[in-house]
Amino acid sequence: MVRHIVLLRWTETATEQQKQDAEKAFHSLPEKVSQIQKLVCGADLALTPGAHDFAAVLDFASADDWRAYQAHEAHKAMIAEYLAPILAERSVIQFDV
Amino acid sequence: MVRHIVLLRWTETATEQQKQDAEKAFHSLPEKVSQIQKLVCGADLALTPGAHDFAAVLDFASADDWRAYQAHEAHKAMIAEYLAPILAERSVIQFDV
Numbered sequence: 001m002v003r004h005i006v007l008l009r010w011t012e013t014a015t016e017q018q019k020q021d022a023e024k025a026f027h028s029l030p031e032k033v034s035q036i037q038k039l040v041c042g043a044d045l046a047l048t049p050g051a052h053d054f055a056a057v058l059d060f061a062s063a064d065d066w067r068a069y070q071a072h073e074a075h076k077a078m079i080a081e082y083l084a085p086i087l088a089e090r091s092v093i094q095f096d097v
Numbered sequence: 098m099v100r101h102i103v104l105l106r107w108t109e110t111a112t113e114q115q116k117q118d119a120e121k122a123f124h125s126l127p128e129k130v131s132q133i134q135k136l137v138c139g140a141d142l143a144l145t146p147g148a149h150d151f152a153a154v155l156d157f158a159s160a161d162d163w164r165a166y167q168a169h170e171a172h173k174a175m176i177a178e179y180l181a182p183i184l185a186e187r188s189v190i191q192f193d194v
Contacts, residue, residue, distance in 0.1 A: 002142065005102060005152055007188050042192035045099065047160055048167075052190045055102055057154070063144055070145075091104050091188035093149045095139035 001037070002060045004069075007052035007091040014086035019043065019054070025082040026056050032074035035065035052091065059097070066094060098134070099157045101166075104149035104188040111183035116140065116151070122179040123153050129171035132162035149188065156194070163191060 010019060023041060030036040041056035060066040069075055107116060120138060127133040138153035157163040166172055 002144075003137070003139075003152075003154075005104065005154070007102065007104060007190050040100070040194045042100075042194065045160065045191045045193065047099075047163060047191045048189065050189070052188055055100075055190045055192050057100075057102070063142065066144060091149055092145065092147070093104050093152045094142045094144045095152050096142065097137045097139065 001097050002063050002066050002094055003097045004058045004060065004066055004094045005092065006056050008054040008056075008083070008087060009089035010053045010086050011088045018082075018086045022054065022082045022086065025078045029058075029074060029078060033069050033072050035060055035068045035072075037061060037065075052089070063094075098194050099160055099163050099191055100194045101155045101157065101163055101191045102189065103153050105151040105153075105180070105184060106186035107150045107183050108185045115179075115183045119151070119179045119183065122175045126155075126171060126175060130166050130169050132157055132165045132169075134158060134162075149186070160191075 023043065026039065026041045030039050036058055038059040039056065044051045044053050060069065120140065123136065123138045127136050133155055135156040136153065141148045141150050157166065
């Protein structure tokens with residue numbers, strides 16, 4: 001299984017509504033992108049200073065399925081509409097689990 | 098459940114042996130720190146440029162259990178011996194799953 005993790009830091013001007021809409025957009029992805037086997041995501045709990053603001057963890061059966069997700073229109077549209085306008089920083093990785 | 102994710106970027110001078118030892122050190126934590134309910138970790142698959150080098154995902158029953166982990170001697174010792182010498186960058190978050 002390939003696990004894709006993205007940690008996001010929002011801009012200072014991002015509104016609560018925009019942040020919630022981004023979370024909803026992530027949750028809507030599995031019904032649009034069949035290659036997503038599992039998706040969990042959520043906002044930081046503010047337990048430690050300097051943490052990122054949001055995390056999404058997506059599991060795929062293979063690297064090819066991850067590539068299909070990367071190229072998928074629903075994924076690109078979600079980034080353009082919900083993430084790009086409020087994104088300050090992005091940390092990402094893919095690893096085997 | 099509280100999920101703790103840490104994404105690490107190693108220094109240029111980190112050796113393969115040091116990176117493998119760091120991974121082994123992560124895997125040894127659950128037997129030393131009872132609050133860890135689950136731990137998965139691994140090296141980046143090099144599917145995309147700019148990704149971090151290593152990810153660890155740890156699950157805890159509560160924020161208090163996460164705090165106990167943060168304060169645990171085994172956790173501190175692992176950081177000092179295996180991570181600090183080869184660590185260039187660290188992205189972290191805790192969120193509810």
